[in-house]
Amino acid sequence: xxxxxxxAITGASGSAFGVAVLKRLSANPQVERIALLLSPTGKRxxxxxxxxTPKELAELPKVSLRDERDLGADVSSGSFRQxxxxxxxxxxxxxxxxxxxxxxxxxxxxxxxxxKERRPLVLCLRETPLNRIHLENMLRVHDAGAIVMPLMPxxxxxxxxxxDLCDTFxxxxxxxxxxxxADARRWKG
Ligand SMILES: Cc1cc2nc3c(=O)[nH]c(=O)nc-3n(C[C@H](O)[C@H](O)[C@H](O)COP(=O)(O)O)c2cc1C
Numbered sequence: 001x002x003x004x005x006x007x008a009i010t011g012a013s014g015s016a017f018g019v020a021v022l023k024r025l026s027a028n029p030q031v032e033r034i035a036l037l038l039s040p041t042g043k044r045x046x047x048x049x050x051x052x053t054p055k056e057l058a059e060l061p062k063v064s065l066r067d068e069r070d071l072g073a074d075v076s077s078g079s080f081r082q083x084x085x086x087x088x089x090x091x092x093x094x095x096x097x098x099x100x101x102x103x104x105x106x107x108x109x110x111x112x113x114x115x116k117e118r119r120p121l122v123l124c125l126r127e128t129p130l131n132r133i134h135l136e137n138m139l140r141v142h143d144a145g146a147i148v149m150p151l152m153p154x155x156x157x158x159x160x161x162x163x164d165l166c167d168t169f170x171x172x173x174x175x176x177x178x179x180x181x182a183d184a185r186r187w188k189g
Contacts, residue, residue: 001032002029002030002031002032002033003030003031003032003033003083003177003179004031004032004033004034004035004081004082004083005025005031005033005034005035005082005083005084005085005086005177006034006035006036006037006075006082006084006085006086006110006114007021007022007025007034007035007036007037007085007086007088008036008037008038008039008042008085008086008087008088008090008094008107008110008111009036009037009038009039009042009043009045009046009087009088009089010038010039010041010042010087010089010090010091010093010094010107011039011040011041011042011044011045011091011093011094012042012045012089012090012091012092012094012125012126012127013045013049013089013126014049014088014089014124014126014151015042015045015046015049015050015052015089016049016050016162016163016166017088017089017124017151017153017166017169017170018046018088018089018124019046019050019052019057019166020163020166020167020169020170021086021088021170021173021174022034022036022057022060022063023060023170024167024170024171024174024181025062025174025179026060026061026062026063027061028174028179028181030179030180031062031179032062033062033064034060034062034063034064035064035066035074035075035082036054036057036058036063036064036065036066037065037066037068037075037106037107037110038054038065038068039068039091039094039105039107040068041091042091045089066106067106068105068106068107069106070106071105071106071109073106073110075106075109075110075113076106076109076110076113077113078113078116078117080113082114082119083119083120083177084114084119084120084121084122084177085110085111085114085119085120085121085122086121086122086123086124086173086176086177087107087111087121087122087123087124088122088124088151088173089124089125089126089151090123090124090125090126091125091126091127092125092127092133092134092137094107094108094111094123095123095125095134095137095138095141096133096134096137098111098112098115098123098137098141098146099136099137099138099140099141099144111123111146114146115141115144115145115146118145120147120176120177120178121141121145121146121147122146122147122149122173122176122177123141123146123147123148123149124149124150124151124173125138125148125149125150125151126150126151147176149172149173149176151169153165153166153168153169154168154169154172156187157185157187167185168185171184171185171186
């Protein structure tokens with residue numbers, strides 16, 4: 001059986017990075033299922049920055065959308081077998097909810113479940129500058145087992161387009177999930 005992942009697009013700038021991760025996961029032969037979550041502001045940012053709708057993203061192979069208002073969705077339970085979750089972009093608000101363990105939204109509940117079940121949780125935070133609360137929350141989730149991976153793309157591969165930046169960052173995210181990619185651009189020394 002292939003791998004199952006959850007991708008959450010929350011209300012921060014950089015939704016194109018979330019789309020890039022989703023596309024690369026969808027194309028990866030090791031992946032069988034992808035649950036897609038979007039917060040209300042995540043939907044708005046996705047539309048403003050890419051022109052895409054959640055429904056269009058859910059047309060990608062293997063991807064199925066969950067309703068953020070449905071706190072009884074499969075991803076809210078530890079019994080749902082999955083191999084990890086990525087919030088990309090991850091807003092400071094989503095980070096704060098996860099750090100506080102409030103589980104009041106489907107995204108924060110699903111993330112909380114990953115932490116309690118010791119499954120990989122990657123938080124691609126997008127906020128700048130950072131205040132003390134953000135910094136403390138990052139340390140808190142790190143100590144609880146999350147991987148804090150701010151949306152800081154690398155420039156050493158000489159990207160020519162925003163898509164190049166998104167793709168190289170997406171490769172690094174898949175690395176964190178233990179997924180290899182045949183066409184990954186990598187530093188060769
Ligand atoms: C257009 C727009 C852009 C935003 N960009 C960011 C951002 O880059 N980083 C951030 O932390 N919050 C940003 N916010 C604020 C969050 O969306 C807001 O705090 C929200 O409550 C986060 O909740 P969510 O994670 O459930 O989407 C933005 C809001 C809007 C409307």
